[in-house]
Amino acid sequence: MKKLTWKDDLRPVPFLLAFFVAYVLFTIYPIFKGMQMSFFNWTLIEQQEFIGMTHYINVLSDPNFWEAFGNTSLFVLLSTPTMVILALGLALMANLNTRLQTFFRGSFFIPSILSVSVISFVAIFMLQPYTGVVNNLLQAVGLDAEPFWLATPSLAWVSIIAVTLWWTVGFNMILFLTALQGIPEELYEAAEVDGATRQQMFWQITLPQLLPIGRLILLLQVLASFKVFAQILLITDGGPGTTTRPIILYIYEMGFQRYDLGYAAAMSYLLFMVLLVLSVIQLRLGGKEGRML
């Protein structure tokens, strides 16, 4: 390898600088600003007195915080496994060498490019009682009931998770699909020579080869699910009551409807700590070398 001179070292700097400035300004700086805010009484308008850990202590005894935290955890528990397994299933389908391959790939991925407001309003429209297409279809196949999808806590969760799956599973599917296509053909050829069945090939070759990307997807999915916000805000606004209010929605309400930025910042930092711990655990469990990929 050629030895680099300082001039070569500096060459990428101008290219990186533009992004670096934006990154510091819009990501790094707000992280520290937010931490500062969490130690102050801070309204939407002005910084007030320093109050140390008071916000953190209040958050920990706030029943609304724990309820919202529980709601978010429920969402993570329910959505993460379905999201990963469904993505794998769809990726396997989209990888089949059939005439429908392009159709599968396109139709699984298209919802991901829609904006959250579009999918939310489509969902609300479809899930209406009396007039919505979902209830009308169910009644057409003989269901003698009028389920209130968005007004019953359990059904509201089912709706939110189904909408989220439909909307975002395409992205995970693409990751799986890429990994599937990266599995060397020789492995399958060798297995065929050895007389392995298709099932054996799937369990012994395909799945182990997908494990690294699977771990990455799991980590990203847990982080993404903990940050669930926009579709719930738009579809149920945390309702019925507060049964589907996730932690970010509560942070948003405290910050931008109650104008209590200090309190909202303190909750954000508690969430940040939880995500940090979860990520570290997952990274430690990932592979012998403690690496993700």
Added chain:
Amino acid sequence: MKHSKYWIVAACAVALLSGCTRSADTMADGRIKLDYWVFLSGGDLSYMEAIVDEYNSSQDEVYVDIILQDWDDYYTKIVTSVAADRGPDIGISHAASLPQLMNQGLLQPVEEMMTGAGLDFNRFPENIRDAVEVEDELYAVPIDTHPFILYINTDLAEEAGLLNEQGLPEIESTPTGLSDYFAAAKEALPDKTPLAISTGGVDTYRWWWTVYFQMGGTPIFSDDLREPEITLDRDIAIQAAEYIHNFFGDVIPMHIGDFYETFQAGNAVGMMTGVWATGIWEAADLNFTAMPIPQSFDVEAAQGDAHTLIVPIKEEQSSERKQAIAEFISFVSDEGAEWAKAGHIPARTDVVESSEFQDQPFRADYAEVASKVVFTNKTIYQNPAETDMIRALDEIMSNRLTPEAGIDQMLKALAVTTRQ
């Protein structure tokens, strides 16, 4: 040549940054330009636009730019924009939101500047004047009262035989009057919705508020701006919730998706909401009548709020601009009868008594409600408390909690909200 690219980048950056600067204070022709923010998303925007147009063509010194903001985060936007000194010159606010805005230090007191423009606050009825007063200062000019009322589709009511000789619905002022009326409608017209209202949400809360105060309920909070006590009467709150709950699943179908649409399409005999719907039904060519919520219990009371005009704080504001703002507000106040076409009841007594208002259909029939409106308490927690109350009532009306458990949850939520 090499440098030309940098110039393009620099020019783009300047263009982007200049997008952040505030809009001009004056028009190209030298007129003073005033920004006026509104959230009117119901049928009432076009009526306000007409008033502003009229003001702009009535003189040639001031141009008022009416800017529609999204209702959902209107107050958040007002607060952040005023904090950044980019707020509007004039804005609309509900009377109920004034304490919170005032507490954030966003509002200028208006009494002195308005008196200078010839507006006498004695022309307002006492309850409406009080609604804009926070800690002994007047912070807004009320332009209307908009109580929660009852609409009846007169075509359907006639078909069901529920109109008297004058063609008006007759609902008894007894505890069962309202439910009897709609039970009769249900029997006569089984295919129609007797009464349309959403199962949860703000309109159910408005109805509960009406019933609670008609039953003699005490105010929700003590009048303490920052540290209010909860003074809600638990027993009456439960009774009021129980009363409303009995309608749901009986004469009100559960969880109607869009109850405005149900009524507008002629599929409901009755519906309840704020008076702003009057203008909508008129535009929709619906045969209907509007009336106060019948007084079913001992006390005369109604739910309502008032649209008011506020003057947000500005770092530098010339006396000339202040005067222009006051004159515009005074003009809007004088045009109360025009604004009433949207369905609202003018705030000023002299406008209510004018023939321009009295000659409009329906409004005079429900105008008397304005004096019975029980406004919210002056605490900074009013808006979050409203959310708490809506959520608790939602639980009751959807049969997830009994009225007792639901009101207890309401009290608990209010305690958490006011503690922080």
